Amino acid sequence: MAGILSVPDHLRRRRATSTRPPDATVEHAVRGHRHADIATAWSLAGPALILLMALFFLPVLTVFVIALTDWQFGASSLSFVGLANFREVFADQGFHASFLNTILYVLIVVPGTILLGLGIALLIESGKSCRAFYRALHFLPFMATLTAMAIAWEALLHPTIGLVNQTLAGFGLPTANWLRDEHTVLPVLAVIGIWQNLGYAMVLFLAGLKAIPQDLYDAADVDGADAWLDRLRTVTLPILGPVTMFVSIVVALKAFETFDTVQVLTQGGPEHASEMLLYTLYRESFQYLRTGYGSAVAVVFLAIVVALTLVQARLMDRKVHYQ
Template identity: 80%
Template sequence: MSRPLALSGASDEPSATSGVRPLTSPEVSAARKRAILEALAAWSLAGPALVLLVILFFLPVLTVFGIALTDWQFGAGSLSSVGLGNFHEVFADEGFRASLVNTLLYVALVVPGTILLGLAIALLIESSRSCRAFYRAIHFLPFMATLTAMAIAWEALLHPTIGLVNQTLVSLGLPTANWLRDESTVLPVLAVIGIWQNLGYAMVLFLAGLKAIPQDLYDAADTDGADLWLDRLRTVTLPMLGPVSMFVFIVVALRAFETFDAVQILTQGGPGHASEMLLFTVYRESFQYLRTGYGAAVAVVFLGIVVALTLIQARVMDKKVHYQ
């Protein structure tokens, strides 16, 4: 009898040209065991942080959202559900709209002012040949100091009669103002205090970014004819500071949105609603007026606005940042 022909590709032996040896059962088992051990190691390292994130962030957020759906008053022993009634009241409240506008204007003043001045001071300190540590410490001190004590100092400086600011203006023959009681000046003054407080933090981060820029890039810029400081700043320094600038922008914006101490100590949201911020509105409604359900609704809206604006800012700036 003739021997039957073998069909192409039906051989049980591995192809000599494939170069791939099939894994045996013990090898497959060992690979799975390694993967399980690696996953367990990863979860054991990330687990504590995830647990803290859930306890310290997600559970409080869910609790606040749950309270926002009720009519609970702080200290009351009972509550009832009102659905989305608190949120409808929030968006119909003129006081909330005023505090929202004030917060956005405050952020629009503080963030660019902090970034520009922080970068300028960092460039000046980096170009200095002496006393760098002293200058860094002096500018970083406001960020480390207690804002409550600093706010009291600012209140003394801005006093309408005996304050140093008005006394200086009088000596120069310039008009004075009641800075913290005038609707036209109170918000810019609070923005100046916010810039002063965050300036040292931005400066330190920009100094770290400047030290990380390779000197070879400046040498190459000089070779290409960019020997003026403005050309070096435009072609080398600013592009290389892109990631640092993005980080400073987001952090300072978050801190500006969360401003509370200066408003509470200096103005109490006045005069009228001229200096009232969203976080102060949450505090006032929840703990002064004891409308905890309504205050929780304001807090939820505030959190949503902050998260949305932060994501938009990060997305827009990320397109302009060059990562090296």
Template identity: 85%
Template sequence: MSEPRALCGSSDQPSATGGVRTFRSPVSPARRRAFTETLAAWALAGPAVFFLFVLFFMPVIGVFVIALTDWQFGARSLSFVGLANFREVFADVGFRASVVNTVVYVLIVVPGTVVFGLLIALLIESGKSCRSFYRAIHFLPFMATLTAMAIAWEALLHPTIGLVNQTLAAIGLPTANWLRDENTALPVLAVIGIWQNLGYAMVLFLAGLKSIPQDLYDAADVDGADLWLDRLRTVTLPMLGPVSMFVVIVVALRAFECFDTVKVLTQGGPGHATDVLLYTLYRESFEYLRTGYGAAVAVVFLVIVVTLTLVQTRVMDRKVHYQ
């Protein structure tokens, strides 16, 4: 009588030599472990990826689709017009003026915020007392609601009863209607932007200053760099490179998003002197109800900001010293 066959899936089978042959799974333990880790990673990151797609990528796709239509806010029908909105955007003199105004605003706000933020951080770090008080005072504008602060600035800059003009008149300097003069309106908004972002830059620079090893300053003293300017040039600024790059990028993004002060103080005037990109987008989409045109402005704005941010990051990254 022949011997019964081993059951399918049995782990032990007789080999030709009379020994026992062990059955091995086709999937190795390393692969099973890697698959389990990948599954766990997606389980943890899945909700964040989902909400990122829903809250960021889907609106961007929606805005791009609307930019290809003639849809007006509240309308029940629309038709595709292709790139007509983009051609109108680039041919619009007002849009080109808003681009120039935005660039000028950014070029004033970013250097001013970085320079004065670093200066205040150096002064606070070199002080011996009341550091927490000074940090809180300078950080308060960043935490405050910019719309409320804009109203306060409007009162300060009032042409007749404003504190700024009264102070200038008291010391014999000429006064001006700061927010209604085409030559001063945009620089004044830029000064408010510097004031609002100053505390944020200061806090980041303070954190960077505390991370610089004291040994580097001691070595600089040994090498003869004992003056504060030499220490700043040879030690402080190079070691603050990563922090400076982060501050420049973040402040530039916030400057490109300037809207609140324009809406509250100038409404784009006088004569489109303060008409920035985001206010143009708002006016075309929600005041004139030209939503398709406004979406095209939003797409162009997004492309400009992303391109400049990538170029800025690439250029600054080459000059930054990482520890």
């Protein structure tokens, strides 16, 4: 019986061979294919990385090096001054004013853009007709050339013949020299910034609203949240958390980079009431030709933008998760 149940030698050898681990040749071939894939990936990404370094990292490094000198644009010589330009930046009252103006401008533009963009998106989404027309109408300011847009606003806000003051006077309301009054110039620029970014925020919120499953609203109705405000609070706003954070980051960065409207409408006046960081950078570098000092302003500006981006990205990771 034992002889009948015994396994033949050739089958035993085949079974033993089939259970052996892959030999070194197979492992070497797998490793070679992996290295080939990595080499292919680097060969495809390499040109783009080189171009990125040439267009971004090298200019940033150059600006930082210039910030350590007293070079003036067009001068044939320069001297190394270390951190003197940075000390001057942080002690300069003009820089303090432009920094505070920029922060206040961002604090007005970002919430205003989000609230109005979301409100218009909700109104368009709830409508039954002409949706494409309203989307295009509100998105046009975002596509307009900033300089042309600023010139149009300058005509509207003219103190004597501008449509804004004429309309206010027609209703018996007080008028103002909106762009030459230090109390009104920054809020007016912020309103223009909101108008410019409104269409971009609206389009993103419309896309977010389209992506919300109807099942969530049905579940909210079952749970008793059948009122419009309850549905907005319990379903719409939580689901739109990632979109809202993305819009806030993009709009904040664009607000920090405001230059065209200041250059065309106010040139930083009156009394530096509308001067922004980028305009300070432009004025010091290309009007006063203090390239070393202007480069220091550019480095500080870049550090602020990077810090803002990192903080908002961290907030996005913590605040936009939902079940």
